[in-house]
Amino acid sequence: MIRIGSGAGFAGDRIEPAEILVEQANLDYLVLECLAERTIALAQKRKKQNAHAGYDLLLEKRMRSLIPKIVGKKVRIITNMGAANPIAGANKILEIAKELNISMKVAAVTGDDVLTKVSPDDTAWETGGPLSTHGQIVSANAYIGVDALLDALQSDAQIIIAGRIADPSLFLAPMIHEFKWSLDNDDLLAKGTVIGHLLECAGQLTGGYFADPGKKDIKDMAHLGFPFADILADGSATFSKVANTGGKITLRTAKEQLLYEVINPNEYITPDIIADFTSVTFEELSDGRIKVDGAVGLPKPHKLKVSIGYEAGFIGEGEISYAGPNASERARLAGDIIQERIGHFYAEFRVDLIGVNACHRKSFRDIEPYEVRLRVAGKAKSSTEAAIIGEEVEALYTNGPAGGGGARKVVNEVIGVVSTFIDRDCVQFHTELKEYVANETL
Secondary structure, three states, X not given: OEEEEEEEOOOOOOOHHHHHHHHHOOOOEEEEOOOOHHHHHHHHHHHXXXXXXXXXXXXXXXXXXXXXXXXXXXXXXXXXXXXXXXXHHHHHHHHHHHHHOOOEEEEEXXXXXXXXXXXXXXXXXXXXXXXXXXXXXXEEXXXXXXXXXXXXXXXXXXXXXXXXXXXXXXXXXXXXXXXXXXXXXXXXXXHHHHHHHHHOOHHHOOOOOOOEOOOEOOOOHHHEOOEEXXXXXXXXXXXXXXXXXXXXXXXXXHHHHHOOOOOOOOOEEOOOOEEEHHHOEEEEEEXXXXXXXXXXXXXXXXXXXXXXXXXXXXEEEEEEEXXXXXXXXXXXXXXXXXXXXXXXXXXXXXXXXXXXXXXXXXXXXXXOOOXXXXXXXXXXXXXXXXXXXXXXXXXXXXHOOOOOEEEEEEEEEEEEEEEEEEEHHHOOOEEEEEEEOXXXXX
């Protein structure tokens, strides 16, 4: 049996639950899944500005906390926090280890960056047209799988840092390494992928994102614990969390997470396997513990998905609040003023009354709200054009209806994301080992 803990489900996740797992869960592996499509595109832009940047923005904070805690423990960390620059990320980890005077060996896994191997003429999966129709490409990262991690796992590196490893592959790789599973055993790889998929979003399995007060209640969410799995060589697993942490693992939280981000449960496609989730079984063993088994697989796909980041212009935003009697009508008038003055300048432009129609674009209740926040946003080719939106909203202080307050304005560069595919033979992996040996005299 091996025990794998989920220490992060996205780039901005909390650090405290990972600390608790390392200190109290007696893990073999801690996985930090911190990468998404837009995350890596933004990381590529940072790398272009600074060759020593491009790894996850919270890498240093996480590692300063976790490195002292894994000293003397058998737990190994696997993460995709290398983002656009795993080598620089590994160097930063060793820099931290040196500052702390802690011996550490790190493996950096590269190969997912395929920017030089895609063409503007390649087809975008979402539209069927060429990539060139979307904008200047700034990044192209292939979703790579377990085969990229196995060399690093065979080393004695305690921390393995990579880029765009597919989320469940981060968890599946140590199973293959420890149990010596064949990469051709489709059913075992499918079972391991189910385990990885259940763990990859961390607190979602213990009730985060699941909770709905009065309908799906979860206790002590302020101290939500993250899950770990005890995995057997037959691909079955028992999921738990550290005692006295918040949240709960139930059949309902597990079933929701199994189907999270799944378009076709008969064919969940990863770089390692095409898994059929419809044969997965759940069994509640005791309060807060569930057993998961099942899943069958088909051979891995011939092509790998590539996440393409492109320059998509700028979004300008402006917000202002109205409160008290007739608040929604005053907010509507303010929005109409902005729409008439500048709406026609922008191909994409929207006016939202937050609390009334911002999410679903219409109101479902005939209730007069006591307070409303107006948000106006538009997309422009330049930051200068985008900034006009916030300026116009701010001008509502004295040129709009009564009682406007709390105005804010902001301009953000937009990185768009589309997908294409690449032959897996075009993607070459490399593992680079780096080490710091502590100076005992320090």
